[in-house]
Amino acid sequence: MMDIYEQAGFSSGNQSEEEIMDVRKGSWTAEEDNKLMEYVTVHGEGRWNLVARCAGLKRTGKSCRLRWLNYLRPDVRRGNITLEEQLLILELHSHWGNRWSKIAQYLPGRTDNEIKNYWRTRVQKQAKQLKCDVNSKQFRDTMRYVWMPRLKERIQASTSKTFPGQPATNTEASTQSVQVNESGSGRIEPNFMPEFSGSSSESLDTRVSSLSDLTVEYWGNPQQGVNYADNLQNGSGFFSAGNWCVDGVDFPAVAEEVMGGDWMMEWNEENIWSQLCEM
DNA sequence: AAATTTTACAACCGCAGTTGC
DNA sequence: TGCAACTGCGGTTGTAAAATT
CATH class of the missing domain: 1.10.10.60 (Homeodomain-like)
Known part of the structure; x- marks a missing residue:
């Protein structure tokens, strides 16, 4: 230049x-x-x-x-945004909105600029392809009930050998979860997600489990008899799992409400996932 | 193979908040 | 207390590289 x-x-x-x-x-x-x-x-x-x-x-x-x-800066992290980071960004953006520097605090080594670019090039592009506004309820629900669970599914799949169902680490994870403070003074806990800044061998599922309140129900809550992980392990397809539940919400029911009665026809895995995941 | 379009990302800009005099 | 300089943030733009036609 x-x-x-x-x-x-x-x-x-x-x-x-x-x-x-x-x-x-x-x-x-x-x-x-x-x-x-x-x-x-x-x-x-x-x-x-x-x-x-x-x-x-x-x-x-x-x-x-x-x-x-x-x-x-020596600690700048390079390379593609990982699945875990994508999940974190989606979760944190749902909480903080476009407060990129705030979100970046939870992704050590990533800059606000990088996260902002990721959001604009990947997430907004998907919203455009789905012909809805990135801030619309439809798109936010799609992210929440389709994209994020699928990301978790892929993360689990990529680490399935070390992931046994995982109730024990939930407890452990909860002690080092992201503390997002409504007043705007969110902070990074000591020892938070060391794998992002170093070469920790801590299991991936523990890291993901520590991210949000979605976790318990996502990985399965014995008290409530809800276990998405079991659904997956039993071979239930993503959309064919009739009784899976995320964040306490029955997906098929919500999808019908959000996307209309024919959601299964129009918003099937082919349509949605081919766009959301092939990124 | 060349032209065109799309993608990814580095860098700039304007604004608002903070600091120091 | 007011002003100017500095700093940090989020929005936007420019462009090289990659993908597509």
Whole structure:
């Protein structure tokens, strides 16, 4: 990409010679990255306007901050968004809405920008293909009762060898669950989901189980006799499982209410899942 | 194989909140 | 207390790469 320079205009009235400078825009070069990395490594994060000046970068402080947080930071996690992360994003978005930085707090190594991009490119695209608004009840219910259970199903399938039905780890998981605080001061618990930031060998199902209130009923609640996991293990198909229940809701009944009487005809697995899962 | 369209993601912009003088 | 500078957030845009026609 060609270098783009712009004459910076500052809001303060009289501009000194120092304030009128070339500001570079566009992609960062390796040289710029090195300068920024070296400076932040030595002096730490923060005071970004100072960073821009002292590191000899013809960039705005905002640009330096963004580059560091989204790309250069050593703990930035790269690669595809995993199934577990997708599930987390869907769950957290249902709670927080477009508060990307808040959501990012629960996905160590992922940036708000990355999560926002994921939402726009994947989730909004699906809503568009299903011809409904991403904020519509229809789409939210589809996510809740179709997409998320299916993600859990796939996660379970991918770890089925280490997943025995799992009641024991629910208890354990509940002690390190995500604490989402309605007042807006959600926090990350100590030891929360270490597998996202390291190479923990903790079983995947435990991690997923810790995510939400969906968990107990999803993985099965002996007291209530509801066990989706058993349905799966018995070979019941996703839509053919007549008695499965998520979040205390009977899916076929809800689907009929939400999607109309012919939901099984129009919103069958072929139609929905081919769009939602082949991403 | 070339042209066109779509996707993924890095980066920018404007705004609001915070901080320091 | 008011103002200017700084910071962080969410929305949007630009573009390289991949996929499709």
